[in-house]
Amino acid sequence: DGGITQSPKYLFRKEGQNVTLSCEQNLNHDAMYWYRQDPGQGLRLIYYSQIVNDFQKGDIAEGYSVSREKKESFPLTVTSAQKNPTAFYLCASSQGVIGNEQFFGPGTRLTVL
Amino acid sequence: KNQVEQSPQSLIILEGKNCTLQCNYTVSPFSNLRWYKQDTGRGPVSLTIMTFSENTKSNGRYTATLDADTKQSSLHITASQLSDSASYICVVSAEDSNYQLIWGAGTKLIIKP
Numbered sequence: 656d657g658g659i660t661q662s663p664k665y666l667f668r669k670e671g672q673n674v675t676l677s678c679e680q681n682l683n684h685d686a687m688y689w690y691r692q693d694p695g696q697g698l699r700l701i702y703y704s705q706i707v708n709d710f711q712k713g714d715i716a717e718g719y720s721v722s723r724e725k726k727e728s729f730p731l732t733v734t735s736a737q738k739n740p741t742a743f744y745l746c747a748s749s750q751g752v753i754g755n756e757q758f759f760g761p762g763t764r765l766t767v768l
Numbered sequence: 769k770n771q772v773e774q775s776p777q778s779l780i781i782l783e784g785k786n787c788t789l790q791c792n793y794t795v796s797p798f799s800n801l802r803w804y805k806q807d808t809g810r811g812p813v814s815l816t817i818m819t820f821s822e823n824t825k826s827n828g829r830y831t832a833t834l835d836a837d838t839k840q841s842s843l844h845i846t847a848s849q850l851s852d853s854a855s856y857i858c859v860v861s862a863e864d865s866n867y868q869l870i871w872g873a874g875t876k877l878i879i880k881p
Binding site: 659695696697698699700743745747756757758759760761762764 | 772777802809810811812813814817857869870871872873874
């Protein structure tokens with residue numbers, strides 16, 4: 656998993672609760688990304704950050720929030736506004752621009768009860 | 769609309785046999801094409817990356833081909849092993865201002881002994 660850690664591996668939450676997924680990388684990469692993966696679909700970009708203290712919305716940012724206070728860390732908060740949050744969440748990082756090779760963490764499976 | 773379509777959706781073959789997975793894309797302007805391998809419950813791992821001028825690239829028993837004229841790519845796996853059981857995802861990068869990545873839904877490959 657290339658120096659990217661995500662925690663926890665499995666996460667359960669009740670409806671109406673916010674939850675934060677952790678992502679840390681020690682690859683000294685500038686860019687970090689959050690994707691959502693649902694069965695039978697391609698990965699969908701939630702948010703990405705190319706530099707500390709700056710981030711951009713991806714294709715499905717509604718109901719999610721992020722921060723990038725440190726180069727190594729890019730936590731994702733799934734808020735109660737996300738209508739269908741049960742999914743597999745993947746964090747990735749790359750050196751330079753979004754088009755460069757991305758290295759992925761092991762993922763967090765979030766289940767809303 | 770930029771799209772990546774993969775076929776077949778799933779495939780079952782016997783250990784030791786060869787197989788070929790297909791990827792068709794309608795991404796413009798094209799930057800590069802990648803194949804990722806994703807084990808169940810894990811993050812994707814890059815296998816190959818090809819630019820417009822490359823029409824074949826190998827990584828061990830994996831060989832990817834690219835026909836930029838017909839916008840098709842294939843991933844050929846030789847002498848399959850049980851550890852090849854995974855999803856194989858085709859990803860195309862668009863050479864726009866954000867180098868957007870367009871992800872295919874993947875082909876689920878099962879190798880049986």
